[in-house]
Amino acid sequence: MAGIVACAWGLAREQGIAGVSLHGLARAVGIRQPSLYEYFESKSALYDAMFADGNRQLIERLNTVKLSRDHRAALKQILVAFTAFALEDPARYELLFQRHLPGFIPSPESYALAEDVLNRIVVLMRDAGVIHQGDIDCIVAITAGLIDAQLSNNPGGNRWVRHLNRLIDLLVDDAITRSKQ
Amino acid sequence: MAGIVACAWGLAREQGIAGVSLHGLARAVGIRQPSLYEYFESKSALYDAMFADGNRQLIERLNTVKLSRDHRAALKQILVAFTAFALEDPARYELLFQRHLPGFIPSPESYALAEDVLNRIVVLMRDAGVIHQGDIDCIVAITAGLIDAQLSNNPGGNRWVRHLNRLIDLLVDDAITRSKQ
């Protein structure tokens, strides 16, 4: 079960998340395609297991980040770690954060893991003085925008994501200024 | 030919761009699936024709925008028009600006249309005082980030895109400040 999911990640890394076929996955695991239905009731269920697994990997990764006392620095650290996690496996980022799979909707249990991740980041934003939902939305959208542009146009490089820290400063400063007045 | 592409856009609007099948398209047009190969040598070629068509629609739309004398205002106007174009047809935005179709790569001729669009916007950025490539990249990525977040989480609403004008001001001001010193 866990081995099958790990095998599926391997195929996804080679051929993209949409390139994972049940025949190919079964072949890689050493069984026939219908036997996979003993473990997943549909291909969507396989994606769902991978979605949950990927979010657990991300939670574990964020847990290893040593956060500074300084709230602004801590926010940057968590977003930099998030960005590194996204860039190191495009197929995983595709499944977790983009809507590339027609018909795939995470189950509520799996989606709850994704909300956990978001909530942890939102807490750090609040600590750093970003309190309005609109400002939180902007920082989230900008981080995702940089990652998307990086993966789409220059995977492996840093032309876009190198601006992350500067833009966080810019937006956090602006959010604090506007929430004071 | 143009009628088939228009018909394909109709199906894409109903079922998403990945939901367009050659069987379904042929049925909608009133012919059999193999007959489509008289017009497109592959499904990718159909996507390519739609990609070119969509970019022509966008160019036409941007041409109708009455640009202010003020360069900053003109930049905002073009990006607001771009955003409105993106939001009014998610399937079209998906094909033109996201990488959702495994294996689809626009032909050079079609891609040139997309570069035309980007170049027009870049010119307005330069006029507004944004001259460094890094700053241009940031504004492009932020616009796309807001649109993606809007379409993914709240299609039809404005929770994310309503921040567009404010963020443009913020980034353009910052770009000008940094390029002066």
Place this chain on the structure above:
DNA sequence: AGTTTACCCTATCGGTAATAGGAAGTCAAG
């Protein structure tokens, strides 16, 4: 008249996810 060209067809191929139905093994209760 003969040929080319445009457009359409049926039939088929190999790939996909999914289902039906059966065979073999394990394990626990009677």
Place this chain on the structure above:
DNA sequence: CTTGACTTCCTATTACCGATAGGGTAAACT
């Protein structure tokens, strides 16, 4: 020890997908 439930795997098949082979028809050109 045996019976029955459960697990895990299989072959065979279905429906749909993009793509190809090969043939038919009618208009247009030479």
